[in-house]
Amino acid sequence: MDILRGERLSGPAPESAEFTGSVADDAPLIAPVVKINMAHMLMLEKNGYVKTSDAAACLKALKAIPKKFKMDANLEDVHMNIEAFVIDRAGGDAGGQLNLGKSRNDQVATAIRMVARDKILEIAKAMEEVSRVLITLGKKHANWVMPGYTHLQHAQPVTLGHHLLAHNDALQRNTKRLLQCYERVNACPMGAAALGSVVLTIDRDYVCNMLGFESLVENTIDAVSSRDFALETMSVLALAMADLSKLAEEIILWSSSEFSFAEVADEYASTSSIMPQKKNPVVAEMIRSRAAMAFGDLMAGLSLVKALPLSYNLDLQDLTPRLWDSCNNTLASLELMGKMLATMKFNKERLESSVETAVGAADLASYIAVKKGIPFRTAHRVVGALAKKSADSKEEFSKIVAKHLREASKRIAKKEVSLTKEEINALLIPSSNVNRKVAKGSPSPREIQKMIHARQEELSEMTSIVAKKKSALAKAETSLMLAVGKLEGGEK
Numbered sequence: 001m002d003i004l005r006g007e008r009l010s011g012p013a014p015e016s017a018e019f020t021g022s023v024a025d026d027a028p029l030i031a032p033v034v035k036i037n038m039a040h041m042l043m044l045e046k047n048g049y050v051k052t053s054d055a056a057a058c059l060k061a062l063k064a065i066p067k068k069f070k071m072d073a074n075l076e077d078v079h080m081n082i083e084a085f086v087i088d089r090a091g092g093d094a095g096g097q098l099n100l101g102k103s104r105n106d107q108v109a110t111a112i113r114m115v116a117r118d119k120i121l122e123i124a125k126a127m128e129e130v131s132r133v134l135i136t137l138g139k140k141h142a143n144w145v146m147p148g149y150t151h152l153q154h155a156q157p158v159t160l161g162h163h164l165l166a167h168n169d170a171l172q173r174n175t176k177r178l179l180q181c182y183e184r185v186n187a188c189p190m191g192a193a194a195l196g197s198v199v200l201t202i203d204r205d206y207v208c209n210m211l212g213f214e215s216l217v218e219n220t221i222d223a224v225s226s227r228d229f230a231l232e233t234m235s236v237l238a239l240a241m242a243d244l245s246k247l248a249e250e251i252i253l254w255s256s257s258e259f260s261f262a263e264v265a266d267e268y269a270s271t272s273s274i275m276p277q278k279k280n281p282v283v284a285e286m287i288r289s290r291a292a293m294a295f296g297d298l299m300a301g302l303s304l305v306k307a308l309p310l311s312y313n314l315d316l317q318d319l320t321p322r323l324w325d326s327c328n329n330t331l332a333s334l335e336l337m338g339k340m341l342a343t344m345k346f347n348k349e350r351l352e353s354s355v356e357t358a359v360g361a362a363d364l365a366s367y368i369a370v371k372k373g374i375p376f377r378t379a380h381r382v383v384g385a386l387a388k389k390s391a392d393s394k395e396e397f398s399k400i401v402a403k404h405l406r407e408a409s410k411r412i413a414k415k416e417v418s419l420t421k422e423e424i425n426a427l428l429i430p431s432s433n434v435n436r437k438v439a440k441g442s443p444s445p446r447e448i449q450k451m452i453h454a455r456q457e458e459l460s461e462m463t464s465i466v467a468k469k470k471s472a473l474a475k476a477e478t479s480l481m482l483a484v485g486k487l488e489g490g491e492k
């Protein structure tokens with residue numbers, strides 16, 4: 001007999017059951033739904049709504065649910081499958097009480113949050129691992145000069161360390177965002193029941209604590225209808241994937257013969273089925289593509305909740321697999337990015353020889369402006385004229401400066417400017433250029449060292465936050481299982 005439809009409805013059309021059910025996507029919810037049922041049953045027994053022996057029978061049945069619980073699609077979803085299992089095991093008198101005082105609506109919102117909080121911590125840990133690799137690489141390559149780009153054109157000299165640390169800063173901000181959103185994910189909807197709670201004296205705080213939540217989603221209508229916790233998580237993941245795709249894109253560009261700045265290890269590359277000379281940075285390409293999937297998940301989720309009336313609507317069921325997809329793609333991308341980066345080789349000679357002296361032009365212009373009392377815009381024009389001369393004649397920029405600065409400044413600035421060879425070199429030789437930078441966060445080795453130090457500190461702070469949250473969840477789980485064991489063993 002169908003435990004839900006009973007005498008109200010005849011059986012569903014098989015295609016309707018398949019179309020509206022969520023069994024295919026519910027596997028991640030099995031473990032949390034079991035725990036929620038346990039906490040809820042403990043509460044019902046504690047508050048005198050279920051006989052101790054019935055509660056014990058239900059808990060025993062819940063404990064017997066295997067990790068790889070096989071679900072029947074005709075039972076719509078994980079919730080009904082678990083309830084049917086308990087009724088079957090514990091008998092109708094005991095098992096029939098399992099859903100007293102709760103609904104699938106509060107239960108599913110709670111279960112999704114429980115999976116999401118675990119995934120957030122796992123992803124945060126993977127982000128930290130990539131940060132660790134980027135910081136190590138930043139340290140190792142702190143002094144390797146290379147061209148910095150704007151518009152993908154050589155712009156100013158930077159160092160490889162500085163560049164990699166820029167990617168790390170974006171990543172660490174995303175880790176922080178994710179941990180901030182954890183707070184809003186880790187709130188408990190249980191007790192809302194369908195939407196308007198129940199007439200029993202239920203103890204929402206007890207269930208909330210037993211399940212390791214930090215707070216309640218208090219308003220019972222909000223508790224079952226809101227999915228902003230999932231959308232916020234997907235937003236942060238979409239941002240993180242956007243940033244990761246930028247790094248992936250650079251790895252792809254840098255692996256090309258035109259750049260030859262870097263080479264990924266064979267383990268993270270593939271070759272062609274026809275062109276045996278090829279080495280393709282396929283892992284980076286897939287990370288770039290997975291960012292698109294993460295955006296798609298977020299867009300699907302936002303579109304799905306847009307203009308939905310309160311409170312629960314079955315549309316919400318379709319949002320859950322988008323969240324899993326976004327978490328799984330982000331996690332896999334991070335794990336592979338960390339491994340690929342850790343085994344990549346950078347080409348010092350190529351990086352250094354790609355920085356021509358002309359990329360010091362901006363600094364030459366500001367030097368002339370300040371030292372020689374010429375407005376910056378005029379100095380910019382003088383240096384621009386020299387850059388054009390260098391481009392047209394193919395003669396190295398620093399040589400052109402040495403030869404033609406006097407003439408160009410006289411003509412354009414109406415003031416004759418000359419610089420010593422030492423002054424020119426200090427500005428235009430890339431390694432001395434970066435050494436001259438004193439501003440906070442600039443590519444000078446001193447600033448890079450300072451940043452490395454600060455980022456390492458921040459990283460260990462974040463690591464300890466993740467560890468604390470993990471251990472709070474583990475502690476809650478231990479006390480839940482302890483309480484279950486006590487009641488079941490007749491010890492209470």
Ligand code: ARG
Nearest residue numbers: 022077104105108316317320
């Ligand atoms: N399978 C549903 C989901 O994932 C559970 C809640 C169903 N609620 C309902 N009233 N039909 O959202």
